[in-house]
Amino acid sequence: MSSTSPDTPTRILQATLSLLEKTDAKLPTMSDIAKASGVSRQAVYLHFPSRTDVLVAATRYQDQTNDVNTALASSRSAQSGIERLDAFVTAWGNYIPRIYGVARAILAVVDTDAEAAEAWNMRMADMREGCAAAVQALVADGTLPPDTDPEQATDLLWTLLSVRTWENLTQTCGWDQACYLATVRGLALATLGQDMGALRDVLAHSKDPA
Amino acid sequence: MSSTSPDTPTRILQATLSLLEKTDAKLPTMSDIAKASGVSRQAVYLHFPSRTDVLVAATRYQDQTNDVNTALASSRSAQSGIERLDAFVTAWGNYIPRIYGVARAILAVVDTDAEAAEAWNMRMADMREGCAAAVQALVADGTLPPDTDPEQATDLLWTLLSVRTWENLTQTCGWDQACYLATVRGLALATLGQDMGALRDVLAHSKDPA
DNA sequence: CTGTCAATTGACACAGTGTAAAGCAACTCT
DNA sequence: AGAGTTGCTTTACACTGTGTCAATTGACAG
Known part of the structure; x- marks a missing residue:
């Protein structure tokens, strides 16, 4: 399942998580997230209505993969x-x-x-x-x-x-x-x-x- | 001492404190602070270099008046x-x-x-x-x-x-x-x-x- | 060949911070 | 009274970041 790269929303969430996990304080902007995801800034808005939604979705995704x-x-x-x-x-x-x-x-x-x-x-x-x-x-x-x-x-x-x-x-x-x-x-x-x-x-x- | 109104920096700090003490969540902007202080937004910058400085100074002022x-x-x-x-x-x-x-x-x-x-x-x-x-x-x-x-x-x-x-x-x-x-x-x-x-x-x- | 979908590019509106400069009114100094 | 100083105002602008919009491209499916 990791053979084929995951779909864009998933890649955005994974990129967001990896950004958040490096504890160098500064919170990522939408541009940061887009860059890390390898998509344009607008593409992020195609899948998540706001920055907050990205963060919230990222936590859900993390809870899901970690299986709290x-x-x-x-x-x-x-x-x-x-x-x-x-x-x-x-x-x-x-x-x-x-x-x-x-x-x-x-x-x-x-x-x-x-x-x-x-x-x-x-x-x-x-x-x-x-x-x-x-x-x-x-x-x-x-x-x-x-x-x-x-x-x-x-x-x-x-x-x-x-x-x-x-x-x-x-x-x-x-x-x-x-x-x-x-x-x-x-x-x-x-x-x-x-x-x-x-x-x-x-x-x-x-x-x-x- | 309260007969004559205090100087502008003090009035700004007092206004900031009164804004912060109403717990309606939203943090005041520089415009809010200026308006509440009865001065122009730029006047605030004449006394405090940044928004953060206003907040920090406000806490000091509060500690001082409350005498922790x-x-x-x-x-x-x-x-x-x-x-x-x-x-x-x-x-x-x-x-x-x-x-x-x-x-x-x-x-x-x-x-x-x-x-x-x-x-x-x-x-x-x-x-x-x-x-x-x-x-x-x-x-x-x-x-x-x-x-x-x-x-x-x-x-x-x-x-x-x-x-x-x-x-x-x-x-x-x-x-x-x-x-x-x-x-x-x-x-x-x-x-x-x-x-x-x-x-x-x-x-x-x-x-x-x- | 044509639609459709995903994504791109580029432009824009808006809010908020912080900078800069010119003007104005009152006060002080001599 | 005139000159300078101080404190504040007004206006304008640069910059960052969010979120919206529209036109365009490329790929893939029927």
Whole structure:
């Protein structure tokens, strides 16, 4: 299937992704995208009505080729709530670096572009469902601390796992991925899992953040 | 002193702040700023070389009039490390809503504008010193969990107190400020303070997040 | 041979930033 | 009072980037 070159829309998306993945800050213009795709600038408009649409389509294409859901599915098969939480945190935490280049581009235009904001919010809503499911599993186990509102716990987990948090710790503070992951796992379990014994078991085969 | 109208640069900054504080998303253009300041667009360029400079100067002006340092100073007079941490988290957590409008504007251009990024990073570096000082106070008390690297604890606290985290919880998730503050205080203390007894004391006169 | 489709070229409108220059009104200095 | 200075205005322009439009080309299918 890679023998014959893919159709133009696909080539544009692939070129856009490759542009976004090189982290040299500057966001690509339509001309950049066209040049990288090997087509004229107008040809891009033939397939995507606006720059935002290209970016949004690129994220969808990436999600599709990376198959997020498969990555996150493993957490659904976990036994206990704690294990499920940990599996979800781990899966998502390891997925973020793969999407960061594109996420950065979208996030940069989210403040000014309603359509981009919409697209990003939908994507994050999907992820939030994973958080909600993990919290529900904790509730079912009775592992969530009794004075904790599930809704609020979901918000908290969702914030902890946000791309911004990942960005802050790994990009700005310079943590490596392993350290990020260990910390975030520990934090999620410490915050949402009251059963400290189970917590210790899960953390046992995980390196310490330090 | 408010009897005579302030000089033009000041009026521009004040007008910019008032534009930024109405949270109707769209960032003001130079024309918007000029109009709101009651001067011509070119007059703005007479005092500030670029749009970014206006935004940056506006944040400085705001910090100056709000006197951040005074607000954060209270944390320095705290007795124990735990109390100091809590005072710092509370002071900063309550300061964020006051600067959010402007912060949003700066953050929106940070991804595309190196100068804005520089200005924002400096501002956040100041805040980070407060985090570092609070962590140091914990270290001095021996209250920081023994396996925790102070540097890393600072990063974590800094991330927890980031504007993005505040934005996520209060703006996107719709938490009210009291709820945000209670949660963040609890999280900071639970994560960085190992002395659970002292923690409970501090949390005693604070409403529960729920 | 003729349509049709994909893409190209070139031109244009529009918004927003930033530069430049000429003019104008008020204030100060001596 | 005259001269210069300061602060601002008006007008014009260059430049970048987005998005639209129309005419043209090349290839392929019926």
